[in-house]
Amino acid sequence: MPKHRRRGGAAARRAPNDPSRTLAEALTLYSRGDLELAAQHCRRVLKGRPRSADALNILGVIHARTGSPGEAVKLLTRAAREAPGRPEVLVNLGLALEALGRHPEAEARYREACRLPGRTAQAHFALGNLLRTQGRAAEAVGAYLRATELDPSFAEAHNNLGVALVETGDRAAAEEAFRAALDAQPDHVDALANLGALLAHHGSPVEAEHVLLRARQLAPERPEILQHLALLARRTGQGGQALDALWAAVRLNPDNAGAWIDFVDALAAADFSEVDDPAPYAEVVRACLAREGVEHQKLAKVSAQLIRLATDVGGWIEHAERDPAAVRAAAARAEVLAALAHPLVCAALPRLVLTDLGLERLLTEVRAGLLEAVRDGTEGLPAEALRYGHVVFLLARQCWLNGYVYVRTADEAEAVEALVARLGAEGVRTAGDLVAAGLVACYRPLTDLPFVDSLVEAAKAIPDPDLIGLLVQQVQEPLDEEELAADIPVHGTAANRVSEAVQAQYEEHPYPRWASVDMHTPEPLPHVISGLFPWVNFDDPARFASPRILVAGCGTGRHALMVRTHYRGARVTAMDLSRTSLAYARRKLLEAGLDDVQLFQGDILELEHLETGFDLIESSGVLHHMEDPMAGWRILTRLLRPGGLMKIALYSELARREVVEARAWIAERGYEATPDDIRRFRRDWIEAHPETGLQDFRDFYILEECRDLLFHVQEHRFTIPRIGACVDELGLEFLGFEVTQPVRAAFEARFGAEADVMRSLEAWDAFEREHPDTFLGMYQFWLRKPEPA
Ligand SMILES: C[S@@+](CC[C@H](N)C(=O)[O-])C[C@H]1O[C@@H](n2cnc3c(N)ncnc32)[C@H](O)[C@@H]1O
Incomplete structure (x- = not known):
């Protein structure tokens, strides 16, 4: 210069x-x-x-x-x-x-x-x-x-x-x-x-x-x-x-949202069983869990693996499997809590549902052991346990996330009620009371419990972030949802008995109970489609510059949020039968800073009033819960503009064969769709079938989702030929299945990557027969409504 x-x-x-x-x-x-x-x-x-x-x-x-x-x-x-x-x-x-x-x-x-x-x-x-x-x-x-x-x-x-x-x-x-x-x-x-x-x-x-x-x-x-x-590297199998x-x-660029999403995807697919020193990987997973904008649940498997390999918890899991009574006793002395205080465990507990039966076993025993220690008064808790009180608060958040799926004995249920009564009468006063209240929250949500006010007061004196997190999750957010629910417009009611029953199920147990989701950098919709299906051409891509999108059966909003953030310029309307689900959706959308998604309560069968001309309609895991899926599908097709796109997800008969067996087992033994029976069913099923494919479903580890998976009031399952017949009848064009990279690579290796074969339902049908678990995560496919000739 x-x-x-x-x-x-x-x-x-x-x-x-x-x-x-x-x-x-x-x-x-x-x-x-x-x-x-x-x-x-x-x-x-x-x-x-x-x-x-x-x-x-x-x-x-x-x-x-x-x-x-x-x-x-x-x-x-x-x-x-x-x-x-x-x-x-x-x-x-x-x-x-x-x-x-x-x-x-x-x-x-x-x-x-x-x-x-x-x-x-x-x-x-x-x-x-x-x-x-x-x-x-x-x-x-x-x-x-x-x-x-x-x-x-x-x-x-x-x-x-x-x-x-x-x-x-x-x-x-x-x-x-x-x-x-x-x-x-x-x-x-x-x-x-x-x-x-x-x-x-x-x-x-x-x-x-x-x-x-x-x-x-x-x-x-x-x-x-x-x-x-x-x-x-992933495409060529070099994970x-x-x-x-x-x-x-x-x-290189810690602010790049897409890079973190890709990294988490690669991490989720990794296997660390052979690495010499798993500790650095545990730290990397913890760093991912500390980030917003990525779906933490994807890291459930790898978190569990690293918790087993890289922390003292692994030893306690084995111990719990061998000698559960000893682990209960150790919990009361806080020995296990010290191991559970590992940073990776503390990062995972409030953010994702741990889908690992060994960990579930251990945490169930720890919870029971602590309850035994406090049942006759908090003097039962050693000072050591108070030091690890935050682990109890985090465990309570895990239990809330999994819908309180861990099995409990009648004794435990009684002890919890006694604790609720005591804290209600005496109020939360001491550090021991705080932990006892946290323990109650490991068994049932704090919402509406008689000691909540005194707990909130007591929490002000010790600003423990994990306790505050628990109060936000179980006191503040449910109140927010109650308030938000009041403002959600209603268009019509459940149209038939099946819709009524389905609505009742999701009012009681909204689906899914999710915490975080990938927040992609928005891309033009045609760009997303060409990434999935390069053979699809758009005569007029400009028409998708600011696409009008309907999410039919949006549940608790995860789906609506993904749609809103993934497609550039998206103008989203999302609807569902269940008001409780919609309230959760509204809260999560606002939490993400999105107040422009139009939500309403209604039945797909009653959508005649809606203005037609949607550029994209997505309906995932919904049509198969209707009395007549085609009736709903026809209405959605009518709402789509010519040239518009549709993404549908449906159950696969083949992929759900073990679900079908389990449903028969449930019917035979008469388990009901109540929380107690779902917990009982899980305990009995695991005992009778320690290693089935059912245990690979994430849904198995969350009470509401387990109900959705196995106790649904209405479920149809599809085959690829049946999908083909529906698509023909609706006069839609089949664009292709959205599958994971490994599935796509296996399909290409078997049949080639030509456009004709990639969109051939016959080829995919043959592929699914050879690989019956291909569509465990449902058939997810894209359709297009043809322009008039
Ligand atoms: C399994 S959940 C899927 C939620 C969401 N699509 C997702 O993937 O996260 C099914 C949802 O469909 C809704 N649903 C089922 N039948 C419906 C209907 N006839 N009209 C509107 N919503 C319906 C249920 O209330 C429920 O929230």
Whole structure:
């Protein structure tokens, strides 16, 4: 900087009165990056020649670059007035207007520049960029195409053309555009990364790796290149490499939401049983659990594995399996609590449901042991246990999350009621009382219990974050939901007896009881579809720029939130039969800062009144709970506009074969759909069938979800041929199944990746017969309503 100053100063001294020379020097200084001195030169020129378009232009650009876009707009407007035929001045003005958020004016300036004769490639390029940021990818394609026609060596324009084409769903043309960018500039990092990403998803893995490694060599600090490499590694079955690449990506850019989601996905699929030192991985999982915006539940399996491998809890699990009475006694002496106080356990307990029978066994014994110790008064608790009181509060949050699914004896139930009565009569006064209250919350929610007020008062004296978390979960949030429920509009009532019974089930047990979900960076809907099904083309992707979406049977809002955050510009209406579910949904949406999702209570069968013309309708796990799924499906189809998309999820007969067996077992033995019977059923089932596929369902570990899985009042199951017949009858186009990466890879290995086969119901039917667990997570598939011929 001082060097430039000296040189500029000398130059200015040499030719104080030569504006042309001063201007030339201003330009040189500007291109060297010495903006301050360049600005001084421009001002000197403007003193002598106040209408110099060049000086106004350079000075305007400098202001725009140094964070004064308002001043830049003034200077550039003057420059444009003085030199009306210069496209670059209009482009600079447009960029400054864009920085101020004045998009329509910026667009008008770019379009004006595009109409000028001469070198307007930059103007078309700038227009394309503006259109793309506004979600108008199809229009952006036109602008970029013109830019590349005018200047075929314009690598950036080819690259951005490719990006816009990806967003419109035209993968083949996008690939061509990225290749054209690389022809123009072989080391264009963005084009390499974008081409690599495209190939990593759908193309040749060998070429994808080559391209991405080149990109990484050129820009080792770019996290998204590592993400693409990781995706490729997962696609080719190299999970360990994927994990390493993604961990590097999140460390490079800890604010990148997508990188964390990818990392958590890779972590969830990992197996640490063979690693020498699992402790660092335990710390990594803990770090993921501390992050917002990722679905913590995905880490349930790996958390349990690392809790077993990397903490003292593993030993206690084995102990509980061998000698449960000894573990109960140890709980009363707080020995196990010390092990459970491990940071990974403390991070997992309030955030995800631990789907591990060994851990469940241990936690059930610990809970019972502590209850035994306090049943005759909190003197029964040693000082040591009070030190680990926070573990009890966290355990209570785990028990709430799992719907109080752990089995309890009649003695325990009685002891809890006695404790409730004592605390109700005496109030919560001592540290021991606080732990005792926490213990009650391990058996039943605190909501409405007679000692809640005194508990809240007592909690103020010791600001323990885990106790506060418990009070928020079990006192504050239920109150919030009660209040929110009152404002949810109702459109019609349950239309028939099945709807009534289904409604009653979900009013009592809303589904799912979820805590966190992946918060994706929004993408244009056609882009999402082309990522899933590259063979799907969109004639008019611009129609999805701000899609109107219906989530039919949204449950507790997880689904609605995912839809709202995943698709760019989404305008979401979500409905359900169950008001309790909708209240939970509203609270969770508000918690995520989303107050624009329209919720209402009603029956799909009564949706005739709804305005038609939805661009997308999603209904997951709903139609199979209706008396006549086709009746609901027909109504949803009617609500869709021609060209609109539909995503449906339905139970698979084959994947649920063990569920069917268990349902028969339940019917035979007469278990009812009550909390006590569901707990009893689980205990008896585990004893009689210690290792069945049922234990692999997450639903098995959560009381409400176990009811949904095995005790539902109405359940239809589908086969792929039946889905085919429904889709034909509805006159819809089948676009494809949404499956996990390993399933897709196995299908491609068996049948190939041609579009015709990927969307062939016959091929998928054959595949499912060979791999009957393929659709354990339901058939999830996309449909499109054809445009009239
Ligand atoms: C298994 S839950 C699925 C919730 C949500 N789609 C998800 O995936 O998280 C099924 C939901 O469908 C709702 N449902 C069932 N039949 C319905 C109907 N006829 N009209 C509206 N909602 C219905 C239930 O109330 C329940 O909340």
